[in-house]
Amino acid sequence: MGGEPPCGLTGSQAPFFCIFSALAPCVSFGLMMPRDLCFPSSSRIRMPLTSRGPLKHRLSEQFSGLWYVVSMVSDCKVFLGKKDHLLMSSRTIRAMPGGNLSVHMEFPRADGCHQLxxxxxxxxxxxxxxxxxxxYLDVRVADTDYDTFAVLYIYKELEGALSTMVQLYSRTQEASPQAAKAFQDFYPTVGLPNDMMVMLPKSDVCSSAGKEAS
Structure with a gap:
């Protein structure tokens, strides 16, 4: 690399963007991660996913509001190397024209709250x-009751390297037994084993007090 900044980035954002790669399937933002950090698997199947019931018309409006990412599972080597140090993050979702979603993400870190x-x-x-x-080539709401939980499936391909992630969203920082079961029942169906899963600890870094302190 000859002294080149990690992940090919320059400036103060470079360390954060590189570490953030642990939070998404060999992420992201169009960055070129080394090919060996993600690995394709014959068990990855791109298939239509179904929810607990028919997804409501205008899902973008039903899905809006605050969600916490309370658990995730992925086959990305970057994620697997850092999953035991990750903390619970949040998503604030707003409905956009045409059914699109505007998503504000907050990630608690040792050096403060990072927002994307x-x-x-x-x-x-x-x-x-x-x-x-x-x-992300393919993101699907695989299961949701809209009011308390959602299971999201994410599929990514970059330079021939594939990775899969499944995230459990909860309206509160404590996922219900129903939510946990829906998540645990789903991710094995896309080839992800239990040892690739992590339940994310709570953090107040991205709370109002935490943001002021940082």
Whole structure:
């Protein structure tokens, strides 16, 4: 690399963007991660996913509001190397024209609360998106009751390297037994084993007090 900044970035954001790669499937933001950090698997199957019931018309409005990412599972080596040090993050979702979603993300870190924004672009049916800014080819709301939990499936391909992530969203920082069961029942169906899963600890870094302190 010859002294080149990590992940090919310059400036103060470089360390954060590199570490953030642990939070998404070999992320992201169009960055070129080394090919060996993610690995394709024959068990990855791109298939239509179904929810607990028919996804409501205008899902973007039903899905809006604050969510916490309370658990996740992924086959990305970056994620697997850092998953035991990750903390609970949040998503604030706002409905956009055409069924798109504007998503504000907050990630607690040792050096403060890091914030990112991305637009989830609707692809055809309700609950199906792509996110070019994050390199996500396929994002699906696999299961949700809208009021308490959602299970999100994320699929990414970069230079031939594939990775899969499943995230459990909860309206509160304590996922219900129903939510946990929906998550645990789903991720094995896309080939992700239990040892790739982590329950994320709470953090107040991104609370109002935490932001002021940082």
């Amino acid at each position: 924004d991305a637009e989830y672009l609707r692809v055809g049916s309700e609950g199906h998106f792509r996110v070019p800014a994050l390199g």
